[in-house]
Amino acid sequence: MYYLGVDLGSLSCDAVLLDHDGGVLASSVVLTGARNREAIAKATDAVLRLAGITEDQIRATVSTGYGRDRVEKRLAAVTEITCHARGIKSLFGGAQILIDIGGQDSKAVRLDPNGQVIDFAMNDKCAAGTGRFLEAMARALQVDIEELADLDLGASGNVTLSSMCTVFAESEVVSLIADGVEVREIVSGLNRAIASRIVALVRRVAPMSNGLSIAMSGGVAHNSGVVRALSQAFETAISVPPKPDTVGALGAALIAREKYARQS
Amino acid sequence: MMLQYFQRLASVTEARISKYPHQPNARKKFALEIAKLGIRLYSGEHRVAWCGVVAPFDVLSAMNVTSCFVEFVGAMLASTGTVGMFLEESEHAGFAADTCGYHRAVLGAAMKGMMPVPDIMIATTCPCSGGLAAMENLARTFKKELFVLDVPSSDTSESVRYLADQYKNMMRFVSDRIGGSIDEDRLRESIVKSNRARELMIEVYRLAQHVPSPANGQSLANFGIVMALFLGTDAGIEIAQAYKDEYEEMIRNGKSGVPDEKIRLLWLQNRIQFKHPLIRLLEEEYQAAIVIDELNDITWDAIDPDDPFTSIARRTITTPLNGKISQRLDHIQRLSKLYKVDGAVNPCHWGCRQGTGARGLIQAGLKEVGVPVVNLEVDCVDTRNFAEGQLRTRLEAFMEMLRSNPTAHGA
Numbered sequence A: 001m002y003y004l005g006v007d008l009g010s011l012s013c014d015a016v017l018l019d020h021d022g023g024v025l026a027s028s029v030v031l032t033g034a035r036n037r038e039a040i041a042k043a044t045d046a047v048l049r050l051a052g053i054t055e056d057q058i059r060a061t062v063s064t065g066y067g068r069d070r071v072e073k074r075l076a077a078v079t080e081i082t083c084h085a086r087g088i089k090s091l092f093g094g095a096q097i098l099i100d101i102g103g104q105d106s107k108a109v110r111l112d113p114n115g116q117v118i119d120f121a122m123n124d125k126c127a128a129g130t131g132r133f134l135e136a137m138a139r140a141l142q143v144d145i146e147e148l149a150d151l152d153l154g155a156s157g158n159v160t161l162s163s164m165c166t167v168f169a170e171s172e173v174v175s176l177i178a179d180g181v182e183v184r185e186i187v188s189g190l191n192r193a194i195a196s197r198i199v200a201l202v203r204r205v206a207p208m209s210n211g212l213s214i215a216m217s218g219g220v221a222h223n224s225g226v227v228r229a230l231s232q233a234f235e236t237a238i239s240v241p242p243k244p245d246t247v248g249a250l251g252a253a254l255i256a257r258e259k260y261a262r263q264s
Numbered sequence B: 001m002m003l004q005y006f007q008r009l010a011s012v013t014e015a016r017i018s019k020y021p022h023q024p025n026a027r028k029k030f031a032l033e034i035a036k037l038g039i040r041l042y043s044g045e046h047r048v049a050w051c052g053v054v055a056p057f058d059v060l061s062a063m064n065v066t067s068c069f070v071e072f073v074g075a076m077l078a079s080t081g082t083v084g085m086f087l088e089e090s091e092h093a094g095f096a097a098d099t100c101g102y103h104r105a106v107l108g109a110a111m112k113g114m115m116p117v118p119d120i121m122i123a124t125t126c127p128c129s130g131g132l133a134a135m136e137n138l139a140r141t142f143k144k145e146l147f148v149l150d151v152p153s154s155d156t157s158e159s160v161r162y163l164a165d166q167y168k169n170m171m172r173f174v175s176d177r178i179g180g181s182i183d184e185d186r187l188r189e190s191i192v193k194s195n196r197a198r199e200l201m202i203e204v205y206r207l208a209q210h211v212p213s214p215a216n217g218q219s220l221a222n223f224g225i226v227m228a229l230f231l232g233t234d235a236g237i238e239i240a241q242a243y244k245d246e247y248e249e250m251i252r253n254g255k256s257g258v259p260d261e262k263i264r265l266l267w268l269q270n271r272i273q274f275k276h277p278l279i280r281l282l283e284e285e286y287q288a289a290i291v292i293d294e295l296n297d298i299t300w301d302a303i304d305p306d307d308p309f310t311s312i313a314r315r316t317i318t319t320p321l322n323g324k325i326s327q328r329l330d331h332i333q334r335l336s337k338l339y340k341v342d343g344a345v346n347p348c349h350w351g352c353r354q355g356t357g358a359r360g361l362i363q364a365g366l367k368e369v370g371v372p373v374v375n376l377e378v379d380c381v382d383t384r385n386f387a388e389g390q391l392r393t394r395l396e397a398f399m400e401m402l403r404s405n406p407t408a409h410g411a
């Protein structure tokens, strides 16, 4: 018996397949693109292929992400807040704060000792500091998004960005380049700007975050520069799983397994 | 356009009521009176006063003036789905797009000639300075003199006297413009009707506290704030009576507003005024009922017919959104306990400093009484800013949190 979690996000569609005991058999990440159904099929086919099973062997599917209602054959649709919390709990049992930065929004989630959501905050209607923001900045810097991760290394941290609006920040980056400012200083400035927004978001759910254990999920967690800036801002290490972008799908698959067990 | 809209609303609602003449039809009667008010405002046959939100509408009705707060027009335009063009009109004229949509809509409507030129204009400094600025703008557009009721923030005897004196001046201001003197008997009659509506509304709110509640997500939407327009009239009494009858009948028959009610919610400040799927989502997917709105409360004593202005001044000063945030917090904490709510929804209406300035304090204050809050960050008027996916995620995650952890604290 197998359980599937599908996370249809704005940038990527992720799937995680679990076996009977809740062990991860396979995971996949594909670009969402313009056709949601195709992305769902691709991500699902990929995990089925990797695990060597067929679709009819899946007992239950739970969908999540902004397109959660578009996943057919689902047992339930559950928000990404609940799914990321469930996923991170299975990876880092002691996590008390979860930071999830996805393609177009960011969230701070406060977890109780059982991994239940007891508080959450989302960014206010603006994609500043999210995956889309980083994409735009990479474009302005004329580098690949993956390259951004370590470009801040060795920076002195003397550049501060004055705007987090994606449009204004992009033109600010362009003019900093024109002024001859080193790329690593610009990237470090971007990372610190993102971190400062996230600190404000986390403060809304945990006014005193000192001493709390913080974990991170979502595609932006692949960017080690952002994670470094967050660690510095919170003065603590941030736990990042090896596949941070599939944490939501993992949570969804775990919930599928639990729901199926409760039903039968 | 607005006149035809209200006429159509009236005839459709009348037809619906006549289908089931023996039922209380509370919400339909409420809608019908709103339509009739709209017709009076727009027909050109009545004396009209455009006012601020907390003007004494029963006093104005005793003076034979059809009066209404201008934000009502913003809400109606939003509910008809036509608000976008009026918002654009005011934005093109230079009004900042991040100010309150109620005011931008009404200013745009006035510019497009969609607001009847009033006989009288009475602004109030409560609930917000934005409302006062909008009224000043409108007064210029209509070339009318503006009377301003300066509402003090605290309930002291000096404040009450200060406001009561202003009502007397306001009546002189009105009678100077419409001619004739003030009819004391009409005023007394109006006060008696306000008091009767008040008694019935207290009963309605008491019934809504029942577990499960006869109220669903929509039945008492905009009720308290709009009922102020019907105070002093038979219509106000009839509406409140219909709600009381309907809720009593539902409770007697073991019926609840939301079948199988599981989650009880408090809605803070204003509702989203245009059509949207979120309330139905709450009801159908989560069996969640909005059992109480912050503005649905009677915070005032019966009006003394022998000294009406003192009581009316106190009524205005004790309006939930007036004065210090600590008063507002006490009020919503009290409502949360009375209605046994599981959580609160704060729309944080875009552009409303009055409403959103206290977001953190409200969250902390409700946390003290064990009530988590979800902040929606929604523009309650401007359909162009409606991010349905984001809002659904916030609300659904909040529902999931309440369901899985009844002691959760916040969002």
Ligand code: SF4
Binding pocket: B071, B100, B101, B102, B103, B127, B128, B130, B131, B270, B349, B351, B352, B353, B354, B355
């Ligand atoms: S929503 Fe806020 S800004 Fe708009 S009218 Fe009401 S109190 Fe004033």
